[in-house]
Amino acid sequence: MDFQVVVLAGGSSKNLTPLVSKELPKPLLPVANRPVLSYVLHQLEQNNLKDLIVVVEGEDTALVVGAWISGTFIDRLHVEIAAVPEDIGTAGAIRAISHHLTAKDILVVSGDLVSDVPPGAVAATHRRHDAAVTAMLSSIPVSGPLDSGSSGGKDKAKKLGRYNIIGLDPGKQFLLHIATGAEIEKDARLPKHILRAVGQMEIRSDLMDAHMYAFKRSVLQEVLDLKDTFQSLKEDVLPYLVRSQLKSEALSNRTPQGEENGNEKVTSQNNQVFVSRILANSSTPSFHDHSSENPDGSAPTRKTHKCCAYIASSGSYCVRLNSIQAFMDINRDVTGEADHLLTGTSSDPNNNIGPSPKLGTKTTVGPHCMLGEGSEIGDKCQVKRSVIGRHCRIGSHVKVVNSVVMNHVTIGDGCIIQSSVVCSNVQLQERVVLKDCQVGAGFVVTAGSEYKAESLARKEK
């Protein structure tokens, strides 16, 4: 279909420390015992997109990720791994691999997206409108643990700054305004000329940018060339394109048509105009056409491009893994209500929900739990709404609620773990109480200690 897919897998992430590290880059962070990147790749594979470019930050990370991909998706996907320097942002990453891009349209997907929205839908919307860019918007997921106590307040404070203001046309097809994150303080500036052209704008703050974009390649490359200060697709490129859609400087979606057919020697220019007028008159006009028309109704002079939005239907699942809270949420949802993301996705056949591991007597494992292969749980334990990785050893009288325990974790007797993340190779000695904590890889929590809302990690040597 003349689409190229770029997966921005990223590398390290400040938001996710101490969960990610050099050994465990963000793309490989296990969500329900599968690396988060596998969700995206699997979904692309299901949609028959088998030629991918995966962009990873940092050479070392690229090696790790590449090894994993080639191990997991061997001869199922044709993946090119591109390593880009760190801290150049998403726009920088695209700029770095720009020479690889050849297709007419580019689909850019963030590697941390866990979603069941078909990428084809975005692509189809893009094609239908012949847009310069199409962004997928989804409703902001319900965040926070179901029975969250103190963490709620903290998250709310965080989320206030993460508002998205998105302006849509009445048909909900075009993006008229987008402002995300830090840009919004108290007041938002709306572009007047666009408002005038459209006449009506719907301002939504309940939508978020899911970071799945379809770009017209020519437009994307041109913008990246022109504006070499742009760092991020989401915060720079997309708002720029949306802002300039009625007075696009270099780009146009109108000329290609004329050029393509202009090559024909038989047809005179006159006929081309005629044909394009028939086509234009009978197609549903968008505000772009009106605004580009001269007052006397003659042919459009100003160039425009279209910025479309695809709004994921409310039933679909779409979350980005960009914070620890999101990580918890996704783990909860994937094992719970959105478990269709897991079914049939046996990239690693050992992942299964259910008590295949050894359980001690009187141990209960509640619903929506996942236990990895080879894990052992002692007597009289309780596991609720939690994911436990492979080869964990859990002692007796342990309570694990709303938590994620990764691989090779040893938990001593009498521990209570609530709403926490315990990374690989962590050792929890006896009677440790963790609440709302993140424990970095390889950390050893001494016996009897109690932590609340803390982030524990090994000191970097």
Add this chain to the structure above:
Amino acid sequence: MDTRRVSSAVPRVRQVGFFTPNTPAHQPAPTRSQSGPPTSDSPPLSDSPASNSLSPVMIPPPRHLSDNLGGRAYALPVPGRGNAGEHATVGSYNPSESVLWLESPPRSRIGDEELSEGTESSLGWYRRSNSAKVASSLPSGGFDLSQVKQPESVAAVEAKNPLPEKSEAQKEQASNPKSLKAKTTKAERRALQESQRAAKAASKAEANKSNAPGGAASSKPMKQPPQKKDGPPVASSVAASERGVDRPVEKERKKDLPPPRMQFDDESRVDKAKRRSLLNQPEARNRVELFRHLPPHKNGSQLPYLESKFFELHEMHPSVYKVGLQYLTGDTSGGNARCIAMLQAFQEAIRDYSTPPEKTLNRDLTSKIGGFVSFLIECRPLSMSMGNAIRFLKSRIARLPLTLSESEAKAALCSDIDRFINEKIVLADKVILRHAATKIRDGDVLLTYGSSCVVEMILLYAHEIGKQFRVVVVDSRPMLEGQKQLRRLVAKGLSCTYTQLNAISYVMHEVTRVFLGASSIFSNGTVYSRVGTASVAMVAHAFHVPVLVCCEAYKFHERVQLDSICFNELGDPDAVSKVPGREDVNYLDNLTDKQKENLQLLNLKYDATPSDYISVIVTDYGMIPPTSVPVIVREYRKEYLLI
């Protein structure tokens, strides 16, 4: 649908042709008088003179005429009017053949694919209808005679007819006509017919996808044994000598005809088609009884599905896919625009095409185009104009010399498409402008309905050359297409009045000319156009205002259609019940499910305007009366397939 009408018409026709005293009013007198000198020794019908001395030579001309005109009325039993007794058999089944032959295009379409089934079942049908006819001719008393003389007449038939089994069947049925009559009730025949038709439609859909190479091969007559057996030869037995020359052309024409449409009220067939279909067919909700056979409107349910499939449709070229999406969502509408968009998409697909190994371009490309077409059909039913364009393209592909290299062939096809667009649409429109502008005088008040791109161009052109006139744009819900047009007209400085269709009788007083566009014009002069056109034309007729229909000749179609029920398109049913932006009038919004069961919404897209209401058709061949449409179809179709 056509076939259905025929089936019910045939028995009646026969009675008329022979002995029944009460003649339906629609009997065409002229043909009759042509067919032979009237004699009075057979049935005493005042207006159906039967010819005793019917010579075989006399038969062909009216038949040929009838075939070309497609006028069913003219195909009435000409030969049967001969010596009633002697020719009873001939007469009794020839008329049906001739009518059937009119219907044979659809049948021949399945020929390649569903050889066995198609042939068998259709033969079976022949037999039954024949028997019915024989039987029904019985009571009138002519039968004994015919039985006595049968050997002769059968021989006569056989001499011309390559189908001996038919006459045999007749014989054996003649031997016990009573039981057969009991067997073949009208309902029974109709049921049989229905199932056949559905079978055809289904197999056709298949054909378009997988087996369209048959189309490419259509120039080779040996490829079509079923056709030979079925339709043409029977008919040609009557007029073979004359038609011999252009037979291949006609055969091809039949192959390229748009397929008989799927009847969507036949559940089993719908199920089958669903399984094969690229898109999922929406469930038929409460649909109006009379229109259940039409393909249901798809927009709402199809789009998400199609979108999610975006990357899975390998074989679909992106440009074709895009056009399909635009049809589905209504982004592109209007006959010319849809046709141009489709052709341009095909052009791009052809440019990107490369013949797979061990296949020939002609066949593989035809099947590919067939696949594209069936995809587009699933997005939205094709218009007649698109059908004609596809037929043109396929015939071009089939006619490509095998010696051409691939790139040459592709270039040739692309330039053919360009030429089609330029000659049949762009130039045609320009010619129409000139013609139509001569009919606009200073001080005229012109009325137009909806939005037709030709009419709009005419108005603009007339304005440009300095004519002084006023325009009344009549519009109707739910499409409100007129507003788009109105906007452009007003922008150009024309003085316009805008009104809704329900005010038509008030504005018609001051109107001096009515300009209408058309989606298609049929052989009998019926204009198939946006729903509402017929009422405008009717009111104009009642007010003695001339009605000019502006339509490019490539939209003409040889089909004959008398009503707008059998072929039509359904729009989004919800569109009629909702008024966008008017919350206060949405009385139908909060119905309970139970109430909704009692509510059937109908949103038809087209209607058929009878030719009586049309003063003149402005086309690229000049201004013609509606009765001349078949001439254009006949005379120019050939050349246009051969361009």
